[in-house]
Amino acid sequence: DTAVSQTPKYLVTQMGNDKSIKCEQNLGHDTMYWYKQDSKKFLKIMFSYNNKELIINETVPNRFSPKSPDKAHLNLHINSLELGDSAVYFCASSQGRSSYEQYFGPGTRLTVT
């Protein structure tokens, strides 16, 4: 059983399109996250939800919108994709907040052409 899963694994799309990435965790965790990892491996948190409530919303363009339909899912929708959005996006979950270990998904490699 995969603890944190993401779909799709690869996403190639053109500038201006709208796309979504889905994340599901089967660990029973309360907190979920989205991270962006750029080509230099720099990892930056984008959003965090705790019990479906948004608790971290870093400086991210409002073209990015997270949606948490329930505690086990956190999806990321991106409007009007730009070249600079190309990156690997990781979903993660944890049992609680700051002091808890995060479990990461395998990542979604987004390429915008």
Add this chain to the structure above:
Amino acid sequence: AQSVTQLDSQVPVFEEAPVELRCNYSSSVSVYLFWYVQYPNQGLQLLLKYLSGSTLVKGINGFEAEFNKSQTSFHLRKPSVHISDTAEYFCAVSSEDDKIIFGKGTRLHILP
């Protein structure tokens, strides 16, 4: 504001030799410290963490780290590396206000 500095972007080391990956942080509040490992084309997984208590923390795969409050450091060590340790290593800091910051990563390159 918090920050994390990993001083080395790449560390080459011969197989079976010891290694230290350096991490320094700055924060005005109490922090929790983590080391994560990312193998090629995979997500991150936890190596070890420091929350409180003993400053020497042991993790998986023979890694350990020491929290040094006076030097604001949390360096990662392994006495003898293996080719399978080739990966990117990330130091991370979080705090009670839920701010989470990762360092820029250190690529560990094992030489045969």
